[in-house]
Amino acid sequence: MDTNLPISAQPRVVIIGCGFGGLRLAKALRKAPVQVVVIDRNNYHNFQPLLYQVATGALEADSIAYPIRKIFAGQPNFFYRMADVQRVDPARNTLTTSVGDIRYDYLVLATGSLTNFFGLESIERNAMQIKSIPNALNLRSYIFQNFEKALLTDDPAAKQALLNIVVVGGGPTGVEISGSLAEMRKHVLPKDYPELDLRAMQIFLVEAGAELLGPMSLASQADAKRYLVELGVKVQLNTSINRYEDGKAYFSDTEFIPTENLVWAAGVNGAEVPGLPPEVVARNKRINVNGWNQVQGQTNIFAIGDVANLVSHDMPRGLPMLAPVAQQQADHLAANIQRLLRGEAPKDFKYLNKGAMAIVSRNKAVVDMPGNIHFNGIFGWATWLFVHLMTLVGFRNKVVAFVDWAFSYFSSDQALRLIIRPFNRKDMMDDPGKAKAEHRTATPEYTPAPPAIQTPVNA
Structure with a gap:
């Protein structure tokens, strides 16, 4: 006991x-x-807001994690069990x-x-997600593995599916990873893959609702969409992906986006x-x-x-x-x-809203502050960096993140394009039980909105 x-x-x-x-x-x-x-x-605290940067090679995994026992070293009334x-x-x-x-x-x-996969079993079984450090490392490896495969195939359709990336969910995670991938396409991937025509690489951000960043202000929603479009991301609103199998992300029974890279960030x-x-x-x-x-x-x-x-x-x-x-x-x-x-009565909780923010890419971010204050651009980007840097646990993590961000900013490069732990999605497809254990999720009683567009996206 x-x-x-x-x-x-x-x-x-x-x-x-x-x-x-x-x-x-x-x-x-x-x-x-x-x-x-x-x-x-896990024996570490995981800074989840920066997982997408681990997935895209902008940060090391251990720069957003910190050992629990080290955090509480010197606290005599603290005990930890893994x-x-x-x-x-x-x-x-x-x-x-x-x-x-x-x-x-x-x-x-x-x-x-x-x-939250909304009961969509094919997506739960086959899609990638970003809820943990293993998830982020799997996604990073999988994307780069697919680029390596694209170099080896002569089939145009197969190559297109390997290059296409579909991100589902227009919240902060979906917006941030879409912007980061677009930055990679522009600055990083051409250096690593000069043999590939990266103009063919398409990044889709699919959102079931009418706007991105639903809880944020209308100004932030509009700015985020504009930034993504400027980066070449294909933003599709009022659109639901309801099935994903055989390298096809379906938004109706017959219409689909060909992709081997589906990132699910649509809900929790x-x-x-x-x-x-x-x-x-x-x-x-x-x-x-x-x-x-x-x-x-x-x-x-x-x-x-x-x-x-x-x-x-x-x-x-x-x-x-x-x-x-x-x-x-x-x-x-x-x-x-x-x-x-002490035998006293407890007091009710009152939430103090300190605002919300989301980064899209270098010098592009949106920030909402209390009092209907909104700002964007490089000032919003600097605010986002400062807040996240200060919130990271551990002095070392702050220093490493700052150095990595500075390197990426001035060199337009990301040094962490490593396939350290190759990921085989087929293992997940062949073993649904393993997929559920990996995702650690439950199935709610919710059906996504029907797709609102009728034109197939199979380019």
């Missing part, structure tokens, strides 16, 4: 996940009279994990989100933990919580960040799945746990 955790007279706070919320909460409880136990399947959480048993105040059972006095779900679900009553799990797999992030119907279980479904009058669909939300909830919950220990 308890996987060799030390016995303590202090209450034990178990945090599942060391993302933005879990990391912040464990730090905020540093001086609290509790034992803090963090459980995560494990997969399999189930929570609220009646026994116990977690079942891959390394044994762990008891808790207070449990905090900070499990984040998983890719909450990463729920089995064992909670079904009625507390919302349709998008987020966990319903009250005003101070207590799971509905539970007295000592809480949820923060992407997995928490905190509905209010101003946010009827729940708070946005953003890092600042998770961090603010973590700070607030740390204070509330200490209030509970």
Whole structure:
């Protein structure tokens, strides 16, 4: 029992996940009279907003990750266990994990989100995604492997499919990776592949809605689309990819885009933990919580960040799945746990919107600030770089990222075009169970909007 955790007279706070919320909460409880136990399947904190730069070779994988044990070195009330959480048993105040059972006095779900494939099995089985460092490394290897294959084929149709890249989802991740790929096509790939006619390489950004960057301002949406079009990205709005197989991304039964490179960034679900009553799990797999992030119907279980479904009058669909939300909830919950220990009443959480931003390419970014303040261009780009650089965990990571960005900016090059771990998508196609384990996702009851365009894109 308890996987060799030390016995303590202090209450034990178990945090599942060391993302933005879990990391912040464990730090905020540093001086609290509790034992803090963090459980995560990875022994590092992963800075997800920069995963797309690992996928496109702009950053090293270890420059956006930092060891959990090193982060909390010197925090005497902190303990970490590397494990997969399999189930929570609220009646026994116990977690079942891959390394044994762990008891808790207070449990905090900070499990984040998983890719949402909207029930589209062919896409879940065959598409690439960017939710983890292994995903990003797989995508980087796969794209460059396909360019190597394109050099060896004389079949024009097969070569076109190997060169085409389709990104599905017009949120920040989709916009940012599309812009980064367009920059690669312009500045990087011609140096590596002079034998290929890269004018034939097409980058598609497909979005089911009417606009890119849906939650952002109209000005940001328009600027982002304009920047992408200027870079040569084919932006297709009101369009849904509903099937992907045999190198074809279908937006109707017969109309498709030929591609061996489909990147799925179209949505996320909450990463729920089995064992909670079904009625507390919302349709998008987020966990319903009250005003101070207590799971509905539970007295000592809480949820923060992407997995928490905190509905209010101003946010009827729940708070946005953003890092600042998770961090603010973590700070607030740390204070509330200490209030509970003192026998005081907890206080409700209030989210302070600090704005949103997205980068498209060099000197091109969009930023929305509170008070309807919007700016873009090189000032927005510099703001995006500064905010992300300061948010990275670890001084070394900040320095490495800054040096890599400076090198890319002044040389118009990216040095990390390495196929270190070749990726074979056929393994995933032949073994659906392996694909589901890799994606670690669930299937919701949602059907994408029907395709709105009727012209086949098979060039």
